[in-house]
Structure formats: C-alpha cells, structure tokens
Amino acid sequence: MSERLGSTARRGARDRLLAGDSDLELFGSELDRLGSALDRRVNADRESLEKGLAQLVLTLVELLRELMERQALRRIEGGSLSAEEVERLGETFMLLERRMEELKDAFGLEDEDLNLDLGPLGKLL
Amino acid sequence: MTAPRGPRRDAQREAAARRREAAARRRERTLESSRARREAGRQRRETNRERARMAREVSLVDLVDRLLDGGVVIHGDITLAVADVDLLYVGLRALVASVETMERELGVSMSARGPALESSAL
Amino acid sequence: MIYLYAITDAADEPDVPGLEGAPLHTIRDGRLAVVASEHDGLRLRAAEEELWAHETVVEALMEAGAVLPVRMGSVVENPDAVLALLRERGRDFSKALDEVRGAVEIAVRAAVDPEPAPRATSGPDAGPGAAYMLDRLDRKQRVEEAGARIHASLEPLARDHTPIASSHERMALRTAYLVDRELVDDFAETAERVGDELDGVTVACTGPWPPYSFAAGVN
Numbered sequence: 001m002s003e004r005l006g007s008t009a010r011r012g013a014r015d016r017l018l019a020g021d022s023d024l025e026l027f028g029s030e031l032d033r034l035g036s037a038l039d040r041r042v043n044a045d046r047e048s049l050e051k052g053l054a055q056l057v058l059t060l061v062e063l064l065r066e067l068m069e070r071q072a073l074r075r076i077e078g079g080s081l082s083a084e085e086v087e088r089l090g091e092t093f094m095l096l097e098r099r100m101e102e103l104k105d106a107f108g109l110e111d112e113d114l115n116l117d118l119g120p121l122g123k124l125l
Numbered sequence: 126m127t128a129p130r131g132p133r134r135d136a137q138r139e140a141a142a143r144r145r146e147a148a149a150r151r152r153e154r155t156l157e158s159s160r161a162r163r164e165a166g167r168q169r170r171e172t173n174r175e176r177a178r179m180a181r182e183v184s185l186v187d188l189v190d191r192l193l194d195g196g197v198v199i200h201g202d203i204t205l206a207v208a209d210v211d212l213l214y215v216g217l218r219a220l221v222a223s224v225e226t227m228e229r230e231l232g233v234s235m236s237a238r239g240p241a242l243e244s245s246a247l
Numbered sequence: 248m249i250y251l252y253a254i255t256d257a258a259d260e261p262d263v264p265g266l267e268g269a270p271l272h273t274i275r276d277g278r279l280a281v282v283a284s285e286h287d288g289l290r291l292r293a294a295e296e297e298l299w300a301h302e303t304v305v306e307a308l309m310e311a312g313a314v315l316p317v318r319m320g321s322v323v324e325n326p327d328a329v330l331a332l333l334r335e336r337g338r339d340f341s342k343a344l345d346e347v348r349g350a351v352e353i354a355v356r357a358a359v360d361p362e363p364a365p366r367a368t369s370g371p372d373a374g375p376g377a378a379y380m381l382d383r384l385d386r387k388q389r390v391e392e393a394g395a396r397i398h399a400s401l402e403p404l405a406r407d408h409t410p411i412a413s414s415h416e417r418m419a420l421r422t423a424y425l426v427d428r429e430l431v432d433d434f435a436e437t438a439e440r441v442g443d444e445l446d447g448v449t450v451a452c453t454g455p456w457p458p459y460s461f462a463a464g465v466n
C-alpha cells in the first residue's frame with residue numbers, strides 16, 4: 001500500500017498528485033514529451049526533421065488504427081459481422097500492425113516515440 | 126622494578142587483549158551499519174526526489190489539459206502563442222475529442238438501426 | 248489589452264500578482280466580477296512558468312469564493328468589453344458559479360497494464376484474423392470493465408463528472424470529477440484503494456483543480 005498523500009504542506013507548489021504515487025515511474029515519458037514540446041528548440045538537421053515527420057505521420061496512423069479497430073470491435077460485439085468479415089478485418093489489422101513495425105524500424109522509432117506504450121498511464125493522447 | 130610475572134598476570138593481559146579486540150569489532154560493526162543507513166537514506170532521498178519530479182510532471186500535463194481545453198470561452202482577441210506548445214498534442218486532442226463524440230453518436234444510432242454492413246464498410 | 252483569468256463572485260481581490268507581475272484588477276457588475284490584468288502588448292508563451300503563474304491566480308480566487316476559470320489566453324480590448332460580457336452572459340455565469348460552489352475538480356486516470364500474450368482462445372476453425380480480433384475484443388472488454396468499476400466507486404462521491412478525451416486502447420478511464428471540498432480526502436483514498444484492489448490496473452488522481460472542465464460548457 002503506497003504512502004497516502006494527504007497534507008498539502010508536504011507537496012511542492014507545482015505538485016498536484018493526490019493518489020497513485022506508487023507507480024509514478026509509469027508517468028515519466030509522458031512528461032518528457034510534453035517537456036520537450038514546451039521548450040522546443042528547432043533542430044533543423046535534415047535527418048531529425050525526417051524522423052520528426054515520420055513520428056508525426058506514424059502517430060496519426062496509429063491513432064486512426066486504434067479508432068478504426070475500436071469501431072470494428074463494436075460491430076463484432078453487436079453481432080453484425082459475418083465470420084468471414086471478422087477474419088478479413090483481423091487479417092487487415094494484423095497486416096497494418098506489421099507495416100507499422102517495419103516503418104518504425106526504418107526510422108529508428110520506438111513505441112515511446114509514438115506515444116504508444118509508455119506504460120499504463122504514460123499516454124498523452 | 127620489573128613487571129610482575131606469573132599466571133595471574135598472563136591471564137589479565139589476555140583478558141585485556143580480548144576486550145580490545147571485542148571493542149574493535151564493535152566499532153567496525155557500528156561503522157558498517159551507519160554506512161548502510163546512510164546509503165539507504167541516500168537511496169530514499171533519490172527515490173523521493175524522483176517521485177516528486179514525476180508528481181510535478183503529471184501535474185503539469187493535467188494543468189495544460191485544463192488551461193488549454195477547459196474554462197469558459199470568451200471570444201476575444203486570442204493572443205496565446207501556441208508556437209511553443211506541441212501543436213500535435215493540442216490538435217490531436219481536439220481530433221480525438223471530436224471523433225469520440227462522433228463515434229458515440231454513431232454507436233448509439235448504429236445499434237438502434239441494427240444496420241447490415243457491407244463487407245468493406247470500414 | 249485586458250487579460251482574463253476567471254469569473255467569480257468573491258468579494259475580495261486576491262493578493263497575488265498576475266502575468267508578467269502585472270497587478271490584478273476586479274471588474275464588477277453586481278455580484279459578478281471578472282478578474283483580469285492589463286498589459287500593453289502581452290506575448291504569451293504556453294510555457295511552464297506562465298501556466299503556473301496563471302494557475303496561481305485562479306487558485307487564489309478559488310480559496311476566496313466560487314470561481315469559473317476562463318480559458319487561458321482570453322483577452323478583450325478594454326474594461327467596457329468586460330462589463331458587456333458580464334451583462335450579456337451574467338445569468339449563465341451565476342448559475343454555473345452556484346453549481347461549482349464549494350467543490351473542486353479532480354482528474355482521474357486509470358490504465359490497464361499491457362499484456363504480451365493473447366489470452367482469449369478462439370475455436371479450432373477460426374483463422375488467424377479472427378483470433379486477432381477476438382483477442383483484441385477480450386482486451387477491450389477488460390479495459391472497459393476496469394473503467395466502469397472505478398467510475399462506479401468514485402461517482403457517488405462526486406457532484407458531477409465529465410470525460411476527458413483519450414483514445415488509447417489501454418486507457419480505462421480519463422475523467423474529471425467535481426468533488427465537494429470535504430469529500431476530497433475520501434475521494435482520493437477511494438481511488439487509491441480501487442487501484443490497489445484491481446490487478447494490473449493503475450489509477451492516479453491529480454487535484455484539487457479549479458473547475459475548468461465544468462466551466463467549459465457555459466454558453
């Protein structure tokens with residue numbers, strides 16, 4: 001059981017955490033990303049520009065994938081898809097997942113770079 | 126006058142030596158345990174600093190959420206320079222919010238209608 | 248240019264500086280007031296310092312009375328514009344102030360730990376695609392169930408709640424709750440407890456915040 005955060009006096013002026021301090025390492029990357037966003041220094045190096053663009057595009061693709069997958073799952077739950085349709089959808093999503101992995105590899109991007117897998121609560125989006 | 130000799134003196138000298146050894150061992154143990162305590166203390170302080178840092182960071186994320194997305198909207202001359210904020214973050218959150226609203230509304234109407242879907246409907 | 252912080256019905260002016268150290272002004276219309284600061288040409292950066300400076304003002308107001316935070320970056324030309332605003336929308340503002348009086352906002356997040364191996368088993372005839380979708384469905388349902396359980400524990404302790412957008416598939420809950428001040432400790436303890444009780448689920452709360460998420464809808 002983690003230490004209960006109670007009195008405001010113990011916390012710093014910019015600390016608003018009320019509960020959950022036992023798993024804080026999971027929050028780490030969420031803020032690295034915001035921190036760098038707030039203090040962004042433009043790096044005009046071509047390679048990092050490309051990588052930045054790839055990061056943007058892949059993040060958007062991942063976002064769309066999640067939204068579409070959720071919609072597909074709702075339809076499956078609703079029972080309005082045939083077995084064939086489910087199979088085809090699954091194959092498409094699997095293919096998309098593989099493509100994403102290839103693209104990430106090609107640009108040297110990790111899941112954290114796409115804000116995807118920063119641990120349970122490390123998700124900006 | 127020379128030092129007294131004899132079995133009693135020998136025994137006394139041995140006992141004194143043993144006491145000195147025991148004292149030395151106690152000092153060594155005390156030093157070790159205080160070193161261990163200091164190290165544990167240092168690690169605790171580091172963990173606490175790390176926790177405090179992360180608590181501040183999470184707080185900042187939630188603050189940004191609130192300041193930029195929440196609050197009464199006054200239509201005035203907005204001069205907030207968003208150049209220093211990750212536009213992707215701000216824009217995507219708006220996108221997510223609107224898509225989720227759309228999904229919710231679609232979801233409700235879809236189950237009500239029970240539509241037959243075309244195979245490549247997505 | 249008049250930079251706005253919040254609408255309030257508190258009697259006193261808070262004893263904190265505004266952005267760039269500018270003094271705070273209170274522009275009143277009857278019971279209602281807008282707290283603002285005056286600037287010649289404010290170029291506002293959305294950087295940590297400025298955000299907290301703004302927040303400090305709003306929180307000081309929250310200590311003094313009911314407050315409706317204004318979105319950061321809201322600026323009007325002159326005090327007349329402020330008065331016009333109060334007259335035009337005063338009734339909505341008063342109503343909204345009554346709804347948040349004595350309460351604070353708490354942001355709750357909960358997410359499910361990632362799982363490497365698929366758990367759901369599909370029938371022997373199912374192809375790989377179907378197996379993939381069924382595994383995804385199983386995960387989605389577990390995430391939704393976790394969110395529902397946490398919300399069910401917290402909702403009775405809150406006056407109101409509103410979802411905050413999040414699309415991540417492992418995010419079980421991302422919601423703002425409007426909680427009576429006296430219930431804040433109870434609320435935080437409950438959130439902590441529910442997080443401990445649920446396996447593989449992490450819950451975190453931040454607050455108390457001024458009621459930003461409950462002011463956004465004021466027309």
